[in-house]
Amino acid sequence: MQLKIEKITAYCAANSILLTNQQSLIIKIITEMSSPLTANEILHELQKINPKANRMTIHRALEFLVKNGLIHKIAFNHTYKLCSHLYCKHDHHCQILVCQECGNQTEIHHAQITEALLEISKTYNFKLANPVEITGLCTKCQMKGTL
Amino acid sequence: MQLKIEKITAYCAANSILLTNQQSLIIKIITEMSSPLTANEILHELQKINPKANRMTIHRALEFLVKNGLIHKIAFNHTYKLCSHLYCKHDHHCQILVCQECGNQTEIHHAQITEALLEISKTYNFKLANPVEITGLCTKCQMKGTL
DNA sequence: GACACTAATGTTACAGTGTAACATTATATC
DNA sequence: GATATAATGTTACACTGTAACATTAGTGTC
Numbered sequence: 001m002q003l004k005i006e007k008i009t010a011y012c013a014a015n016s017i018l019l020t021n022q023q024s025l026i027i028k029i030i031t032e033m034s035s036p037l038t039a040n041e042i043l044h045e046l047q048k049i050n051p052k053a054n055r056m057t058i059h060r061a062l063e064f065l066v067k068n069g070l071i072h073k074i075a076f077n078h079t080y081k082l083c084s085h086l087y088c089k090h091d092h093h094c095q096i097l098v099c100q101e102c103g104n105q106t107e108i109h110h111a112q113i114t115e116a117l118l119e120i121s122k123t124y125n126f127k128l129a130n131p132v133e134i135t136g137l138c139t140k141c142q143m144k145g146t147l
Numbered sequence: 148m149q150l151k152i153e154k155i156t157a158y159c160a161a162n163s164i165l166l167t168n169q170q171s172l173i174i175k176i177i178t179e180m181s182s183p184l185t186a187n188e189i190l191h192e193l194q195k196i197n198p199k200a201n202r203m204t205i206h207r208a209l210e211f212l213v214k215n216g217l218i219h220k221i222a223f224n225h226t227y228k229l230c231s232h233l234y235c236k237h238d239h240h241c242q243i244l245v246c247q248e249c250g251n252q253t254e255i256h257h258a259q260i261t262e263a264l265l266e267i268s269k270t271y272n273f274k275l276a277n278p279v280e281i282t283g284l285c286t287k288c289q290m291k292g293t294l
Numbered sequence: 295g296a297c298a299c300t301a302a303t304g305t306t307a308c309a310g311t312g313t314a315a316c317a318t319t320a321t322a323t324c
Numbered sequence: 325g326a327t328a329t330a331a332t333g334t335t336a337c338a339c340t341g342t343a344a345c346a347t348t349a350g351t352g353t354c
Contacts, residue, residue: 020332023331039312040311054333055313056313056332057331059312075282077222078311078312097271100276106271112259112263112266113260113264115259116260116263119257119259120255120257124253126253126283126284127289132282133279134264135276136268136274136275137273137276139273169303186340187340199303202341203341206342225339
């Protein structure tokens with residue numbers, strides 16, 4: 001965990017990103033939680049430290065963090081998670097397998113898809129954002145369905 | 148336009164999907180609009196015909212239509228659009244380029260990505276849903292950004 | 295047709311996500 | 325310290341979606 005925080009600090013320094021206290025707190029909350037969090041969940045955590053915090057606090061910070069590439073927003077279930085660029089070697093493109101049932105997310109970096117995406121980007125003159133969300137059913141939830 | 152409606156009817160017949168009047172109206176609204184609609188936009192259209200219609204009406208119908216493969220829900224900007232299976236030859240997998248700025252959507256069927264997705268599905272035992280949303284900036288909005 | 299049963303729809307109330315507009319507080323710069 | 329700028333707090337709002345229950349419409353059985 002400490003490792004992740006250190007990498008975030010290093011990343012910010014390297015990209016001259018200045019985090020305020022509140023922004024640091026929020027990214028710390030996201031880092032420390034094992035699963036992706038919704039804005040509300042982050043808010044509840046933050047309010048334990050800063051009772052004045054409210055929705056705006058969260059959304060402004062999240063917008064900032066997303067814009068600076070520190071976290072991903074997963075549109076499918078409105079969750080936010082640490083961007084893996086910060087603690088793995090993969091560089092640019094990532095894909096996230098999102099389970100429609102349980103919301104579980106698996107971040108992958110698949111060369112074949114990445115390559116295809118780059119081709120699409122050229123063909124359609126479409127500037128790719130990250131990550132690509134691939135929705136479906138995880139192994140567990142497929143099993144549940146057949147019970 | 149008429150063509151699309153006919154294909155929908157044929158698809159429903161072939162898959163023994165029975166649409167109620169209201170469901171038919173809603174899919175007609177989605178079909179007739181050129182761009183993907185939000186639930187609210189569909190509601191406003193529907194209320195012109197059925198003033199009693201409300202949010203529940205829409206969401207129940209949309210859920211039904213999504214489940215039966217007639218329409219896609221685009222999580223990124225909460226819009227619904229006709230599923231292209233109904234009027235094109237492509238069979239299973241489709242990808243949608245969603246512009247983060249203007250919301251414009253381009254549906255594509257890219258063999259390379261489809262192939263990669265099938266591989267991922269096997270590797271991770273992940274049952275794919277449709278479509279894959281690829282977010283980014285469309286050509287127009289890239290231009291705007293540089294002005 | 296009367297009845298029961300089921301599915302669809304209407305109604306009300308709520309929770310969650312996100313933004314706009316403006317007020318206040320911190321922070322930096324001179 | 326005065327001033328400008330950025331961040332945060334506050335209030336109010338719009339939109340998306342669901343839960344729970346009431347009502348209506350449709351279907352089959354007798």
